[in-house]
Amino acid sequence: MRIGIVVESYWGNTAQVAEAIAAGARQTGAQTVVWSAAQAPAQIADVDLLLVGAPTHNLKLPSSSSRRIAARRGIDVDSSGVREWIASADLSGVPTVFTFDTRVSLHSGSAAKDAAKKLKRRGAHVEQGEGFFITGDTPVLQAGEIERAKEWGSRLAC
Template identity: 40%
Template sequence: MVQALVVYESMFGNNRALAEAIAEAVGGVAVEVGVAPEALPPEVDLLFVGAPTHALTLSSDATRWAAATEHADGPLVSNGRSMREWLANLTGAEGVAAHPFGTHVKVTWPPSSAARSIGKKLRALGCVVGEPKSFKVTGFTGPFAPGEVERAKLWARTALSGAPAR
C-alpha cells in the first residue's frame, strides 16, 4: 500500500485546505511545513509538496512579510519555517514519487509558480517528479475559483494511481 505525505506552506489557509483535500483523496496525511520531518520517513512512497506563489516563485522572508502586513486580517497559518527552508534541508527523498502543487492569483507568461520551483528542488533531491500543478484563488486571501478543490482531488487520485512503490 502506498503511504502518502502532503507537506504544505500556507499563509491564509488556501494551501492548507488544498493539502487536506489532497490528503483525503489519497488516504494520506497533511502536515504544515513548520512541523514536517526533515528526514522523509522510509515508509513514504508518495509525496505532495505545496506552497503559495509569491512573486512568481516560492515565498521568501520578504514576500511572507509583505503578505502578512498587506493582506492578513488574522494569524498566518505558516509563520515558522518556509517551504524553501524545508526543501533545502530535506533528506531521504531519493526515488520518491513527488508531486508539486501551489496556488496562484493570476496566470502569468511565461508561466511560473511555486509549484514549478518546488518541482525543480524536488528533482535536485532525487525525487521522481510529476507535472507541477497550480490551483487558482480569486484573491490573495482566497477563496478558490469554482471547481479548483475538486480538480486538485482528481489530480491527486491520478498521481496515486501511477505512483511506483519505493
C-alpha cells in the same frame, strides 16, 4: 499506498487543496499524512509518494521577504516554509515527489515550478504537478478547484 503531503499556506487555500488531495487519495484506499512545512520532519520515510505544495509568491516559493508582505496584511506567518524545508530535507527514502501550488495567474511563474527545480537539485525524482487558482483581494479558491484537487489526489493514488 502511503502518501505524505508537505504544505505551506497563509490564507489557508493551499492547505485546503492539500486536504482535498488527501481526501481524494483516501477514496482509493491510500493512507495520507499532511504536514505543515514549518513542522514537517526533515527526513521523510515510509511514503510511496510525497507531494509538496505552496502558494506562489513573486513567481516562486514564498521567502522571508514575501512572508513579511503577507504579515503586513494581518496574516500570522511562520518563519519557515517549503523553501527552507527543501533546503534541509533528506529525501533519499522518497521514490517520487510531485509539486503543486496555488496562484492567481494562469501564466505566472509558479511555486510548483520553483519547488520542482529546488527538489531536483536535492536529488529527488520530481514531477511538477498541478496549479490551483485563486481569486479575490482576500484570496479564496476559484469554484471547482477543491473538486479538481480531490480528483487529482485519486488519480495519483491509483
